[in-house]
Amino acid sequence: MAVSELARSAESGLTDEQRAEIQALRERSAATRRAGSPGIEELLYLPLPVLDHGFVRVVDYMGDDGAIVQAARVSYGAGTKRKRDDAGLIKYLMRHRHTTPFEMCELKLHLKMPIFVARQHCRHRAASLNEISGRYSILDREFYIPRPEDLAKQTTVNRQGRGEVLEHEQALRVLELLKEDAARAYEHYEQLLDESRPENGEPGGFGLARELARMDLPVNLYTQMYWKIDLHNLFHYLSLRADAHAQYEIRVYADAMLRVVKAWVPLAYEAFMDYRMGAAELSAKGLAVVQRLIRGEKVEQADSGMSPGEWRELMETLEL
Amino acid sequence: MAVSELARSAESGLTDEQRAEIQALRERSAATRRAGSPGIEELLYLPLPVLDHGFVRVVDYMGDDGAIVQAARVSYGAGTKRKRDDAGLIKYLMRHRHTTPFEMCELKLHLKMPIFVARQHCRHRAASLNEISGRYSILDREFYIPRPEDLAKQTTVNRQGRGEVLEHEQALRVLELLKEDAARAYEHYEQLLDESRPENGEPGGFGLARELARMDLPVNLYTQMYWKIDLHNLFHYLSLRADAHAQYEIRVYADAMLRVVKAWVPLAYEAFMDYRMGAAELSAKGLAVVQRLIRGEKVEQADSGMSPGEWRELMETLEL
Amino acid sequence: MAVSELARSAESGLTDEQRAEIQALRERSAATRRAGSPGIEELLYLPLPVLDHGFVRVVDYMGDDGAIVQAARVSYGAGTKRKRDDAGLIKYLMRHRHTTPFEMCELKLHLKMPIFVARQHCRHRAASLNEISGRYSILDREFYIPRPEDLAKQTTVNRQGRGEVLEHEQALRVLELLKEDAARAYEHYEQLLDESRPENGEPGGFGLARELARMDLPVNLYTQMYWKIDLHNLFHYLSLRADAHAQYEIRVYADAMLRVVKAWVPLAYEAFMDYRMGAAELSAKGLAVVQRLIRGEKVEQADSGMSPGEWRELMETLEL
Amino acid sequence: MAVSELARSAESGLTDEQRAEIQALRERSAATRRAGSPGIEELLYLPLPVLDHGFVRVVDYMGDDGAIVQAARVSYGAGTKRKRDDAGLIKYLMRHRHTTPFEMCELKLHLKMPIFVARQHCRHRAASLNEISGRYSILDREFYIPRPEDLAKQTTVNRQGRGEVLEHEQALRVLELLKEDAARAYEHYEQLLDESRPENGEPGGFGLARELARMDLPVNLYTQMYWKIDLHNLFHYLSLRADAHAQYEIRVYADAMLRVVKAWVPLAYEAFMDYRMGAAELSAKGLAVVQRLIRGEKVEQADSGMSPGEWRELMETLEL
Structure with missing residues (x-):
């Protein structure tokens, strides 16, 4: 989706004043010595539409792929030496669960989501959160009505x-x-x-x-919040909420965030997709079954030591 | 309120099966080498009624006043030497914000509260929480209707x-x-x-x-959760939620918890009431005003360096 | 190791006064309505020896296997229905990373470890910690000297x-x-x-x-601390620190804790060993290789899409 | 201290390569749509010297005073309306302990400090941290020798x-x-x-x-780390570590960070100095004494309900 298209579709739910405020931020430009990421700069402040009235809107970010490398090396200069080396190190860190360097990147989002989605969302405690208060404000007349x-x-x-x-x-x-x-x-x-x-x-x-x-008011009313989280904890969130078992109405928010992450830190995104989202965890018993299958043995659930439910999940993982 | 009375009033909203389960737990008794607190043992498993259908119910606890002292001393034996010394040390720790020993006591509650209260409640991230899932369970027909x-x-x-x-x-x-x-x-x-x-x-x-x-479903529907928190973080919660500025519907839960804390760790409770709940924080400017007032000077808002709002709050604090 | 043997070996580094304090706690017995675990009661207060002068000593605990089930069900009674059902639910929770019920059990340890080990240990932020202060106390003359x-x-x-x-x-x-x-x-x-x-x-x-x-003073000096952590976070700690890649001097502490966990929550321990400690994580590429191998295809590193390092790790996992 | 002076004094402990890396980062400039703060841009990457070989070095930051206001309002545009309004709102938030908006600003530092200081420093768990590893690297020959x-x-x-x-x-x-x-x-x-x-x-x-x-190696050896923390938690850190009771060797790090905060978010800094650093907390008993003193009563420790220690602290606070 092109940015112009994006902007158009997203603007639909906004007031003129809100559109003007976003436009003013989009036009803002200042010189900085900080590390930046061109991909996410492109998305800054734009509401990415989710569900019928919701959105994910990048408000600020800190760091880029190089910042992960820089922290892992506790270096004096920029993290980036050669892009190829950086990619290798980032993959290594992801594979071996050296998670602290991924905490060195930070993302701040403005989210609009139904209350029942926000209730799942807020279970992730490693984020900072500022939500509109129904004690102080009159809440908007916007409800989630599914397709x-x-x-x-x-x-x-x-x-x-x-x-x-x-x-x-x-x-x-x-x-x-x-x-x-x-x-x-x-x-x-x-x-x-x-x-x-x-x-x-x-x-x-x-x-x-x-x-x-x-x-x-019912829980399909929309609420809004500022939400700030580091990349490691965002990956944890995404591994649970972009998963097929997550409720559709939160998964679409996770999908929009995945798109943000891909634009922001492409190397970390790639490592995450390979080692987390697309990965499979085998239990000790499951691993033993796989080893036997590779040796050409015939294995049945009954002699696998696994329950029927586990066995079914394993066969699905192996596409057998 | 006597325990019998308590039990009676609280049982009203429970099914026969739930009453029987609670009764079975109440009758359970086992020998343990662990530190215990007679006051909270008395309350264990009983639903303390809050609002029209809600409750605070102690499910488990770890530690007592002595456990705070024991951790502060990193000791091999029990914390308690003499009750008077323990009280003095606990006061000292509270006064000087040595907070880690208070983290060594832990409380687990079963809470039933309206969703809009639970949404405030869950903003406290330093707790463990397991809530009934509306994806999995059919929610009960219980709504908060105020008096x-x-x-x-x-x-x-x-x-x-x-x-x-x-x-x-x-x-x-x-x-x-x-x-x-x-x-x-x-x-x-x-x-x-x-x-x-x-x-x-x-x-x-x-x-x-x-x-x-x-x-x-509207947000005055009741939800239920298990909620576990350490004493330091519970005190932080209580200082915000038992405060006069908190919404009445959450304050009554905090009040019930205060009662639990008093029964559980009476020395820590007393220190908390003196140094936190009943305490007043003076800003640098407010302190300067107080020093002048004590010296007998006449001070007006205009020459205090404080805003009208701050000045009003200070005068209320000083009961002037 | 029998408890008597344990006690003997562990007592070696303790003063008479410390031995007496521990003995007094061991002899303490009180009735409680709380859930308890006989296995860990047996170990309470005993220093399990680690390295030449260190130990792991259980000071307190909250909950048992049933407490995990109880929280997962947000139940009014005890978690335990039938032991077989509990085991099944605990395995399910572990397998599907439903981690919050495991947070409902809590363990408090008294640890004695060299400073350089304590420095790794304290990187785990989801624990409560009270360490002996070198500002306040004169530190003991005990240094770690390896075998x-x-x-x-x-x-x-x-x-x-x-x-x-x-x-x-x-x-x-x-x-x-x-x-x-x-x-x-x-x-x-x-x-x-x-x-x-x-x-x-x-x-x-x-x-x-x-x-x-x-x-x-050098970093092989022993220090002491009280350390409190919930079972979910303890499992995370153990998956990293009982791993073969961890430094030997911290791994031995993790091993002693594994022994404590086994005595405390045997069902959760078994699920952890199957789904975490003994488990293998396959990347998306690794999974594709495994699927091809099971179909009987011949796969080389060159056409696997994996780096030589990843390939070597995969072959070790599969014992090929 | 001028930046040139700063740079000179700080460079003393660095290698030529490190100086060149810092210089390269200082010369980096890119356009960004993000909020920025001119004051901290001036300090970016420069090692602010602390103790004989240590430093505090700003590596990255997110947000400015306006970001606090923006989050508090959950707004679509920039936080800043008029500087005067922002200052008022920030003071209000600080005074009433509405802490979440302060979490929306983030600071990343490169720190070099003796191990015994780092051990106190790392007790603050609400930060992200990446430290040089003595398992992987050969540590530098740099020790803290006091003046x-x-x-x-x-x-x-x-x-x-x-x-x-x-x-x-x-x-x-x-x-x-x-x-x-x-x-x-x-x-x-x-x-x-x-x-x-x-x-x-x-x-x-x-x-x-x-x-x-x-x-x-002894604990006065220098270590290095990347350390990332949000503004609310940094204020908490500073209220403890810039305090007169903190050990001198960590207080000097806190002082350098205070200087960074003043340059970065001047309005929040001012509110912090008035309502936290320079503030005084009166216990319930202390407040009662103050009320009596203002009314012109004569109060002695004996009839104050306070311990001699508390009384002495109160008299110091009131400068009596």
């Missing part, structure tokens, strides 16, 4: 996650219900907040405190 | 918090609205989850995945 | 670690040097500390502040 | 810290001893490492592994 094709039944395979998609007509009825509930909830929220005085026979509003009025 | 006397208007003093209480009739209308919305939300949640097949002309349920159906 | 068979040459394979053992005579000369240096360093430390006044023509001591005098 | 005027006796007031300075002659003798010990230790370190083969009747070196040879 029909994202409405799925409870899975029957395990006890968590989604199975087949709802039939179209059923999906439309679900969406109708969600939309009505969202509209009513916000209307009630406004009534509760309404500070107007009784006048001309009109009863006047309740003027309820914001911290109380918000309790009537 | 009329807890419904207050937005404050006019600053931009956050509550002011005067709503008139009784107004309050009743608000509660009616909250109750109706809660009932409807849960009914819709059940409809969305309903996996019944079309039969005899009945349309059948949507069978929507749990992770999706929950998005229609 | 001859532990003196090895710098490895030639990579740039870190040990290779072949020194010849015996060389080893003895090294030990002589280490012992002399340790003795001299402690003698100088005492001279620097000496607060005696000049008297009868004697010059008197320097009376140097403790925080300064200690700077002359 | 004569920094050699002081053990204090007699409390049990920790320094009292009066040693007499000059005594000081010189201490320094002689420290220098000799340092020289001998490094000589032995080199002998242990020496990998030369026996030749022409020469015995050859021991070739001991680096991870073992280092154990003979």
Whole structure:
């Protein structure tokens, strides 16, 4: 997606004032002695659209691939000697779980996500976070309403996650219900907040405190936050949240972040994809099975020492 | 409140099975070589009621007042020499912010609180947390509905918090609205989850995945979690959440925890109340004002170097 | 090793007073409603000897295998239903990296280790720590002097670690040097500390502040600390420090802790050994190679997409 | 101190190659859309000299005063509206301990400090850290040798810290001893490492592994690390380590960092100095005494409810 396209699609949910503020930041340019990364500079401040009203927006970053190398060497100069050497060292660090140099890069994002997604998101404690306060602010009228094709039944395979998609007509009825509930909830929220005085026979509003009025709002309401995390902990987050087992509604945020990471630190991204995202962990028993299979032995679940569930997962990993 | 009374009042929201499970744990007794605290043993497993359906329930603890002393001395034996010496050392540690010995005591709680309270609660990152998952479980039909006397208007003093209480009739209308919305939300949640097949002309349920159906629920729904934290970080939590500026609905949880702490580590509790909860921090400018006041000088805000807001806060602190 | 044997060997480095303090704690017994683990009760307070003067000593613990299950289920009662079900759930949690329930168990150790080991040890930030202070205390005259068979040459394979053992005579000369240096360093430390006044023509001591005098001591001096960590973070520590690539002098501490964990939470220990310690992680490229090998293809490093180093590590993992 | 002067004094301990690397980074300049701070750009990469061979060197930073405001407002644009408003908001955040916005600024330093200082320094767990490894590298021959005027006796007031300075002659003798010990230790370190083969009747070196040879080195040897921390946690560090009770040898590092912070985020620095560094915390009992003193009452320790130690500290705070 080109940046112009990006900007267009993302701007849709923003007010004119917000667009102007972002534009002003985009036009800002100053000389710095700091390490920088051209790829992520291109993305700075732009809201990358996620779900129907959400976004991932890079607000600031520290470091580049060279900063990882520089810290690993505790060097006086820049980390980068030759790009080839740097790539090798970064791969080595990733492979052997020397994680501290990856902590030397830092990313700050502005995120807009539904509350129920934010609740999963905030379980990652190694990040700094500043969220809009419903005690202080009146929250915006924006709710997550899924696309029909994202409405799925409870899975029957395990006890968590989604199975087949709802039939179209059923999906439309679900969406109708969600939309009505969202509209009513916000209307009630406004009534509760309404500070107007009784006048001309009109009863006047309740003027309820914001911290109380918000309790009537559902968890598909959008919230916003600044979120800052180092690259090591971001990789940990991504390995869990960009995974196929993560709920779709958080996975799309992780996918947008993966795109940011690729633009920011391409060498670290490549190492991460090879050694983490695409990697497979074999248990001691699983490793023994693999060794036997490579020697040409025939192995069955019954003589593997593994449970049926483990065996199924192993066969999927090995594509057998 | 006596324990029997406690147990009675708290049991109200529990199923028979849950009461039996708690009773079984209460009757459990084993010999241990570990340090123990009689005060908190008395409370173990009992749900201390908070709000209309919530509770704070001690599930486990590690250490006592002596464990703080023992760690501060890196000792081979028990911390306790004489109770008087221990009290003096604990006060000294608290006063001089030697915080690591307080980390050597640990508390594990089972908490039941509304989602909007849990969202504030989970901002404390130095705790371990296991929450009921709406992806995996069907959530219970329990919503926080305030008492009329807890419904207050937005404050006019600053931009956050509550002011005067709503008139009784107004309050009743608000509660009616909250109750109706809660009932409807849960009914819709059940409809969305309903996996019944079309039969005899009945349309059948949507069978929507749990992770999706929950998005229609409001944030006054109750959630539950196991929450484990060390005493130092618990004190930090309490200094913020038992404070008069905290929202009432989280402050009542902090108050219940204060009661637990008092029963568990009475010496540390006393030091905390003197040096933290009841303490006042003077800024450099505020200290200068106090020194002048003690010398008998007349000081005005205008010549204090402080802003009007700071000055007002200082005068409140000094009860002038 | 039987407990009696243990006690005997460990007592060697302790003063009579310390032995008596430990004995008093061993004889302490109180009834508790808390979950307990008989295996670790057996070890409580005993110094498990490590290196020539060091130890690992369990001071307190919270939880057992059942506590992991209990937290995963956010249950009202004990975690344990049937031992077989618990084992299955614990394995599932370990396999799918659901790590938070493992944070619900906590271990407190008293450790005595050389400073250069403590410096590696303290890099693990998710632990609570209270170390003896050289500003406040006079440090004991105890230095780590390796056994001859532990003196090895710098490895030639990579740039870190040990290779072949020194010849015996060389080893003895090294030990002589280490012992002399340790003795001299402690003698100088005492001279620097000496607060005696000049008297009868004697010059008197320097009376140097403790925080300064200690700077002359080498990093093989023993230090002591209380160290508290939850089971999840302890497993992370052990996966790094009980690994063959860890320095021998820290690995022996990790080995002693493994023994503690096995006695404390046998089900979690077993899952950890299968899914972490004995597990193998294959990169995306490594997995592709394994899939080809199982299909009976012949694969060479040159057409594997892997570097020579990665290839060698993969072949070692597969025992090819 | 001017930057030129700074550069000169700091370069003294560096090799030509290191100076050239720093110079190359100083001359680097690139355009960025990121927020920047002119004051800290001026300091970037320069080693600020600390003790005889140590330094504090800014390697990278993220954010400025505006970034604190921006996060507090969860805003779409830059934080800065008017400098005056920003200052007011930053003071408000600091005064009311709204700490998360301060976490949104990040600082990365290259530090060179004696091991015994690094050991205190590394107790601050909320930082990222990459230290030179004695397993991998041969450590440099650089030891901290205090100035004569920094050699002081053990204090007699409390049990920790320094009292009066040693007499000059005594000081010189201490320094002689420290220098000799340092020289001998490094000589032995080199002998242990020496990998030369026996030749022409020469015995050859021991070739001991680096991870073992280092154990003979004293804790006044210099080590180096990259250290990254957010502004909130840096303020916490500084409130403890720039305090008069901190050991002189770490306080000088904190002082150098204070200078960096002042150049980087002047508004936050000012708020920190007023509300933290120069602030005084009164206990509940202390506050009651102050209220009585302001009312003109005469208060004695005996009727204050405070211990003699607390009373003395209060009188010092109030300059009475």
